[in-house]
Amino acid sequence: MRPFSLSVLTLVAASLAAPVLSDGHSSKALEAAAKARNANMSMIGYHMGVLGSMAKGEAPYDAALATAAAENLQAGAAMSRIVLYLEGSEQGAVAGSRAKAEIWSDSAGFEKQAIAFETAAAAMVTAAGTDLEALRGQMQALGGTCGDCHKPYRGPRN
Amino acid sequence: MRRIVRTLIVLIVLGVAIGLYLTQPRTLPDGFTAGTAADPQAGALIFAAAGCASCHTSPGAETDGMPVLAGGQAFASDFGTFYAPNISFDQTAGLGGWSLDEFARAVTLGVSPRGQHYYPAFPYAAYQHMTAEDVANLFAYMKTLPGDATPSRAHDVGFPFNIRRGLGLWKLAFVSDDYVMAADTETLARGRYLVEALGHCTECHTPRNAVGGLDRSRWMAGAPNPSGKGTIPNITPAALDWSEGDLVEYFTSGFTPDYDSAGGKMAEVVENLSRLPETDRAAIAAYVKALPAVP
Incomplete structure (x- = not known):
C-alpha cells in the first residue's frame, strides 16, 4: 500500500505543478518568449533592410542613417539570450515558435553562432559609418551569420 | 472442381508473372553514356x-x-x-x-x-x-x-x-517521363531543367498523396515538412509575390525582400545555388514566376 500512496502523492504533486513546466516556465511565459524573439528578429530585419537597400544602391548612402541602423541592429543582436530563449519554447511546443530543439540540445553550437552574429553586427557599426564600400563588404559577412544560424537552428514556417 | 483449381493456379502464376514483369528494374537505353x-x-x-x-x-x-x-x-x-x-x-x-x-x-x-x-x-x-x-x-x-x-x-x-x-x-x-511545365523559351527550358530535373525542388514544395506520390495538380503549392515540424511554403504566384529580381537575390544571398534569411534545408539550397552562374539563378526565377497559381 505504501508505494501506491506514494505514487498517488507524486501524481497529485505533478498535476498541481502542471501549469509550470519542467524548467519552471509557464506555457504563457514560453509563448511570450517566442513572441519577443520574433519581434526582435523583425527589428533586426528592418535595420538589415535599411543597410541592404544602401548596399544594393536602391537608397542613397547616408553615413548617419547607416550608422544609426547598424547601432540598433547591434543592440538587437546583443539581446541577452538567457531570457529570450527559454527552454521548452521550441517549435511544436509553443505557438509561433520556429526555434529548433537543437538550440538547447546543442547550446554551445548555438551560442557560437549567436556570438558570431554579435561580432559581425558590432563590426557593421564601424563599417556603416566609413563608406559605402565598407558597408557592402560587411553586409556580406553579416548576412552570412544569419544563414549560418538559421540553417541548423530554425525550423520552417508553421 | 479440378478445373477451377487449375484455372486458379494459372491465374496466380500469370498474376505473379505480370507483377514481376511490371516491377522489373529498368536498364539504361543502349549507348546512353557513349561519347560523353x-x-x-x-x-x-x-x-x-x-x-x-x-x-x-x-x-x-x-x-x-x-x-x-x-x-x-x-x-x-x-x-x-x-x-x-x-x-x-x-x-x-x-x-x-x-x-x-x-x-x-x-x-x-x-x-x-x-x-x-x-x-x-x-x-x-x-x-x-x-x-x-x-x-x-x-x-x-x-x-x-x-x-x-x-x-x-x-x-x-x-x-x-x-x-x-x-x-x-x-x-x-x-x-x-514528362516534365510538368511547358517551356517555350530557352530561359524557361533551362529553368525547368534546373528546377524539375537537377534541383528536385518539387520533392519538398509539392504535396504528396497517401502513398508518397507527388500531386502534380498542386505543383509547388506547399506541403508539410517531410522530416520535422512546420511546412514547406507554397511558391506559386498565389502565395509568393516576389519579383524575379527578389528571387535571384534570395538564391544568391539567402535574403528575402524583407531581409529575413533562408534557414534549414533551404539555406543549404541557397548555398548550392549561389555557386551557379547568375543566368541559372535567373532561369530558376523565371520558371518560378511562370508557375500556375495554386491557392
Missing part, C-alpha cells in the same frame, strides 16, 4: 545544382571545402526512416567500384548495380531528366572528392515497404 566527356569542373556545377551534398554529407558536417559524402543523415517519413548512404568513392563503403553506366542507371532510373530499386527518398524521379553529359561530368567530379570508409546504414522501413520489388509499382504509378 568527363569534365569534373562542369560536374561541380551539376553537383551543386542537384544538391547532392545537402543530403549525403554526414550530419552536421561543415559545408566549406571539399564535401565528404559519407552519408548518415536520417530522413524520417510516414514509411520509415531512410538513411542517406555513403556515396563517396571509397572502394568498399562507397561507389569506388562503380562504372559510369552503373552510376547513370542509379541516378536516372533509381536502380542499384545489383538491380534493386532505390527508395524514392533518392530523387531519381527528378534526376531521370538529367542529360548523359551531365551525369558523366557529375561522375567525374564526384571521383575527385575524398573517400570515406563509413559503412552505409540500413534503412529502417517496415513491411510492406521493405520489399524493394514493390517500388517498381510505385515507379510505374508516380514516376512520369
Whole structure:
C-alpha cells in the first residue's frame, strides 16, 4: 500500500505543478518568449533592410542613417539570450515558435553562432559609418551569420 | 472442381508473372553514356545544382571545402526512416567500384548495380531528366572528392515497404517521363531543367498523396515538412509575390525582400545555388514566376 500512496502523492504533486513546466516556465511565459524573439528578429530585419537597400544602391548612402541602423541592429543582436530563449519554447511546443530543439540540445553550437552574429553586427557599426564600400563588404559577412544560424537552428514556417 | 483449381493456379502464376514483369528494374537505353566527356569542373556545377551534398554529407558536417559524402543523415517519413548512404568513392563503403553506366542507371532510373530499386527518398524521379553529359561530368567530379570508409546504414522501413520489388509499382504509378511545365523559351527550358530535373525542388514544395506520390495538380503549392515540424511554403504566384529580381537575390544571398534569411534545408539550397552562374539563378526565377497559381 505504501508505494501506491506514494505514487498517488507524486501524481497529485505533478498535476498541481502542471501549469509550470519542467524548467519552471509557464506555457504563457514560453509563448511570450517566442513572441519577443520574433519581434526582435523583425527589428533586426528592418535595420538589415535599411543597410541592404544602401548596399544594393536602391537608397542613397547616408553615413548617419547607416550608422544609426547598424547601432540598433547591434543592440538587437546583443539581446541577452538567457531570457529570450527559454527552454521548452521550441517549435511544436509553443505557438509561433520556429526555434529548433537543437538550440538547447546543442547550446554551445548555438551560442557560437549567436556570438558570431554579435561580432559581425558590432563590426557593421564601424563599417556603416566609413563608406559605402565598407558597408557592402560587411553586409556580406553579416548576412552570412544569419544563414549560418538559421540553417541548423530554425525550423520552417508553421 | 479440378478445373477451377487449375484455372486458379494459372491465374496466380500469370498474376505473379505480370507483377514481376511490371516491377522489373529498368536498364539504361543502349549507348546512353557513349561519347560523353568527363569534365569534373562542369560536374561541380551539376553537383551543386542537384544538391547532392545537402543530403549525403554526414550530419552536421561543415559545408566549406571539399564535401565528404559519407552519408548518415536520417530522413524520417510516414514509411520509415531512410538513411542517406555513403556515396563517396571509397572502394568498399562507397561507389569506388562503380562504372559510369552503373552510376547513370542509379541516378536516372533509381536502380542499384545489383538491380534493386532505390527508395524514392533518392530523387531519381527528378534526376531521370538529367542529360548523359551531365551525369558523366557529375561522375567525374564526384571521383575527385575524398573517400570515406563509413559503412552505409540500413534503412529502417517496415513491411510492406521493405520489399524493394514493390517500388517498381510505385515507379510505374508516380514516376512520369514528362516534365510538368511547358517551356517555350530557352530561359524557361533551362529553368525547368534546373528546377524539375537537377534541383528536385518539387520533392519538398509539392504535396504528396497517401502513398508518397507527388500531386502534380498542386505543383509547388506547399506541403508539410517531410522530416520535422512546420511546412514547406507554397511558391506559386498565389502565395509568393516576389519579383524575379527578389528571387535571384534570395538564391544568391539567402535574403528575402524583407531581409529575413533562408534557414534549414533551404539555406543549404541557397548555398548550392549561389555557386551557379547568375543566368541559372535567373532561369530558376523565371520558371518560378511562370508557375500556375495554386491557392
